[in-house]
């Protein structure tokens with residue numbers, strides 16, 4: 328998708344009325360400071376259109392970014408922000424939940440997790456909520472640039488285990504610094520815009536996961552097969 332226009336169209340605080348949009352919505356959920364606004368900037372090809380901060384609790388409203396008049400990216404306030412009073416936390420929680428429950432255009436909820444850390448109880452609750460409410464869960468493991476390449480698979484396994492992910496849950500490692508993972512996320516968004524985050528996609532994820540868990544010799548065999556195919560094409 329070529330990004331032609333972006334517009335922060337609606338900003339909702341705890342007392343606002345949520346918009347009734349007529350284009351599909353894609354929401355970004357996750358703990359405060361995990362990188363939701365940074366990911367949205369990367370997807371919009373903008374450096375700082377969505378406000379980011381090294382201080383947790385930057386996004387305190389639900390922000391609807393209209394992209395090309397085709398869809399919305401919905402930036403949610405982060406949960407687990409310690410410096411906010413219990414009363415305000417509760418209000419934010421209610422606002423987020425109200426949005427997730429009542430939006431008629433919401434197609435995917437991306438759940439963002441820091442690739443370096445084991446998911447928290449809040450992350451687990453969010454993941455379970457997504458699954459139980461019939462959404463296809465998609466996890467984005469952020470800040471990939473902060474770990475060594477050799478640690479990646481191990482961290483993904485830790486996340487899978489802690490969340491007890493259902494079959495077909497993709498975990499896409501992403502870095503807003505190197506933009507690694509951006510194309511894969513974009514592909515998924517385009518797939519959703521065409522109307523289908525369907526069984527076929529879920530199945531391809533199950534297969535990918537299985538391949539990852541297969542002993543090394545298998546993947547070497549596969550590599551040589553694809554090499555063959557490549558040669559034939561030449």
Ligand SMILES: Nc1nc2c(ncn2[C@@H]2O[C@H](COP(=O)(O)OP(=O)(O)OP(=O)(O)O)[C@@H](O)[C@H]2O)c(=O)[nH]1
Pocket residue numbers: 357358359360361362363364365366378379380381382383384385386387403404405406469470471472473501502503504
């Ligand atoms: N190294 C690195 N830093 C990142 C990455 N993504 C986000 N950050 C940094 O992490 C901090 C928080 O990023 P935000 O995008 O504001 O996080 P958020 O999830 O929107 O946070 P809230 O609005 O508080 O909920 C900022 O200092 C970002 O620059 C990443 O992939 N790699």
Ligand SMILES: [Mg+2]
Pocket residue numbers: 363364365378379385386402
């Ligand atoms: Mg933010």
